[in-house]
Amino acid sequence: MGHFSSMFNGLARSISSMKKTKNLKKNGDGKEVVKAMAKEVKKNELILRSSGTVNVDGSNNLASAYSKREEKGVNQDCCIVWEEFGCQEDMIFCGIFDGHGQWGHFVAKNVRDSMPLSLLCNWQETLVEAAVHPDFDLGSQKKLQNIWKHSYLKTCEAVDQELEHHRKIDAFNSGTTALTIVRQGENVFLANVGDSRAVLGTPSDNGDMVAVQLTMDFKPSLPQEAEWRTQCNGRVYSLDDEPGVHRVWLPHEDSPGLAMSRSFGDYCVKDFGLISVPQVIHRHITSKDQFVVLATDGVWDVVTNEEAVQIVWECPVQGKAAKRLVEWAADGWRKKRRGIAMDDISAIVLFFHSSSSSSSHQFELVPSSSESVLRY
Incomplete structure (x- = not known):
């Protein structure tokens, strides 16, 4: 059980002790444990927002993040890397969000x-x-998967409901995708809402680096997405000047034309099939697995999975891998999509094994907007 977080084991010990004297569910002590744990979270946060890299001393993780805005306007992409997530040395949270x-x-x-x-x-x-x-079993992979899946489902529902009633943000005709990952020891859990993508870099039997797509791009053109959306009276079709680009439309209006089938916000079409339910994925990390790339569609529109993995793998400094991938994608927009305004481009690369060339607490931070950058 060494791969479980210290919080997981510590909590188990606390619960085991408390169960001998009290019924947690009956007396509500479980919630008291949760509150006490939540307070500890605030004491030891290590969060990086915007662009840069983070590596905590002694951690097996190194996360590289970078974002580049389109030619005009504000960057609607943003990222977060939270090392020692929940004050646990073996946990990290990364997220990438693409607003529209x-x-x-x-x-x-x-x-x-x-x-x-x-x-x-x-x-x-x-x-x-x-x-x-x-019958609770600390060593059950199935139990661990169910706990994280249930947690993600509750979280996404709550976040979307809170956003709908936000007093200062109008999300009726605006929204965001969200692709997040939690590494807990030798396990990773991903949740995807929208059309960003996660790709794993791992070597094949002959030593070549291969790309394994972990998440699904939730585009309106997917048969399973379009079918139930049509049942809710929403429409899915492509414009004449965008052949092959399917969008979600209101039943009787040519609006809003969303290019994804799942998102937070966008309440104008929530009654017509758009949802914020995440795809939750679990993967056990092997000793061969090297990294996972999280990137917005601005990357995947011009870079293949295989190209992305090779770009990251060949980068001599892990902390600069995300920047290299983003710059490569920007060049791809200039070459492959001339005359089309470049999308915002953002990427996070989470390495499972830090190389000796990456120094702890050495940051390359490039603000992607007017927002202040957190430094450590």
Whole structure:
């Protein structure tokens, strides 16, 4: 059980002790445990927002993040890297968010800021609730998967509901995608809402680096997405000047024309099939797996999975891998999509093994907008 976080084991010991004297579910002590744990989170946060790299001393993780805005306007992409997530040495949270619409940058930042804390609280509460059952098994991979899936589902529902009632953000015609990952020991859990993508870099049997796509791009053209959306009276079709680019439209209006089938916000079409339910994926990390790339569609529009993995793998400094991938994608927009305005481009690369060439606490930070950059 060494791959489980110290919080997981410490919580288990606390619960085991408490169960001898009290019924947690009956007396509500489980929630008290959760509250106490949540307070500890605030004491030891290591969060990086915007662009840069982070590597905590002694950590096996190194995360590289970089974002580049389009030629005009504000960057509606944003990222977050939270090392020692939940004050646990073996946990890290990374997220990448792609806003759209007039208020898209505000929506993206709101979801970025609220999602990790909400997820952490829901994970802690779900863990406490699960642990009170007599058949709870700390070593069960299936149980671990169910806990994180349940936590992510609760979190995404709560975040979307809170956003809808936000007093200062108008998300009726604006929204954001969200692709996040939690590494807990030798396990990674991903949740995807929208059309960003996660790709794993791992060597094949002959030593060549190969790309394994972990998430699905939730585009309106997917048969399973289009089918139930049509059942809700929403329309999915391509414009004449955008052949092959399917969008979601209102039943009787040529609006809003969303190029994804899942997002936070965009309440104008939430009654017509658009959802914020995440695809939750679990993968056990092997000793061969090297890194996972999280990137917005601005990258994948011009870079293949295989190209992305090779670009990262050949980067001599891990901390600069995300920047190299983003710059490569920007060059791809100039060459492959001439005359088309470049999309915002953002990427996070989470390495599972830090190389000796990467120095701890050495940051290359390039602000992607007017927002202040956190330094450590």
